[in-house]
Amino acid sequence: MDNNNFVKAYAPATVANVCCGFDVLGFALDAPGDEVWARKTEAPGITISAIHGIAGLSSDAKENVIGVVAQKMLEDLNITHGLELQLHKGMPVGSGLGSSAASSAAAAFAVNALLGSPFTTQELVMYAMEGERKASGSAHADNVAPSLLGGFVLVRDYEPLDVVPLGVPLELYCTILYPQIELKTSLSRSILKQEIPLKKGIRQWGNLAGLMAGLLKKDYNLLSRSLHDEIFEPERSVLIPLFKQVKEAALAAGALGAGISGSGPSIFALSATLEQAQSVKEAMESVYAGSGIETKTYVSQVPDQGVRLVAQSTFQPAVSL
Structure with a gap:
């Protein structure tokens, strides 16, 4: 051959x-x-x-x-x-x-x-x-x-x-900040509760439906309102140093929404433009500056x-x- x-x-x-x-x-x-x-x-x-x-x-x-x-x-x-x-x-x-x-x-x-x-x-x-x-x-x-x-x-x-x-019904850019710490998926899953309150479940289903509708209707505002995890993020985020501060910085810099990528420790933020995604990158990086934790960041368009x-x-x- x-x-x-x-x-x-x-x-x-x-x-x-x-x-x-x-x-x-x-x-x-x-x-x-x-x-x-x-x-x-x-x-x-x-x-x-x-x-x-x-x-x-x-x-x-x-x-x-x-x-x-x-x-x-x-x-x-x-x-x-x-x-x-x-x-x-x-x-x-x-x-x-x-x-x-x-x-x-x-x-x-x-x-x-x-x-x-x-x-x-x-x-x-x-x-x-x-x-x-x-x-x-x-x-x-x-x-x-x-x-x-x-x-x-x-x-x-x-x-x-x-x-x-x-x-990809509408143009989106993703900023990823990866804090270089070890976080095993098994640990990230082990802390999750096996049952959820009905009220939280209803909110979560509404957000998922809203996210789908926001994508298909090309509605950035609806997509932004729906990028919220009612159930799992509050439990998992405690395993990621400075998560709350990074998310707040991303939103303040204009991100549509932010959250944990997979089981972490990476944190993602979605933006409507490349310029906004770059601004979000700088804001997220600034939170970890001087923390002693090394990070990698990526900015990528969400591709078809x-x-x-x-x-x-x-x-x-x-x-x-």
Whole structure:
């Protein structure tokens, strides 16, 4: 086989929950993101020959999300040849930005393209969810679906899976502040109450419906009023240093709304213009200045497109893992 016959796919980071849409809503970013490179091999099985950009991830295909995703696709297609994969991490792990989801989405898309695209992009959501199952023990779709499909995505149900792409009906920009602290998803979930008061539930459902209506009606004011988490943010925000101050600073700088990205610790803010998003970035960064906590910030348009193939070049040789 031609060693240079390969594909590489880029999948972006995502913001899940989006305040009132806990476990059912997410949207894509332009950047940061991950790349997966894939090519066929004559020998059977999945080999991860290189991992770039991060240390500590396993190169065992059964333990790394990209290998798990690729293996499931080969099995379902009854393909006997093997694959060589490389992972190029462009985003932090454990940031609340869907790191494992971006890797899983990029792997699913790259392998699908290499095999002649037997699956639609929407069908690839199920395969990318297997990577999430490996990473977190739960095959959730609120990160992988927007990473694959772009824009806003609603996960209406899982039995059966019902994923509803909403696109980006109005222009939006997202500012992300990532305080570089460790916050395990398991901890962030463990503090959540299993039951909620009916009054709070009604408010939450109203906000989610309002957010959907604001997007589809292209109503920034309604969207802004609806970007409120009645239930989960009050419990989770105590795990993120200076969260309240950062959110207040973002809103004061003109953000439409702000909240916890995924399970944290990243904090997101949505704005109507790039200029506003940049002002929000400066305001959010100023809160952490002098705190002793290092941060990374990103400003990204919310794009219609998620995962995509990127320009090909010579397949890089394996390096030490």
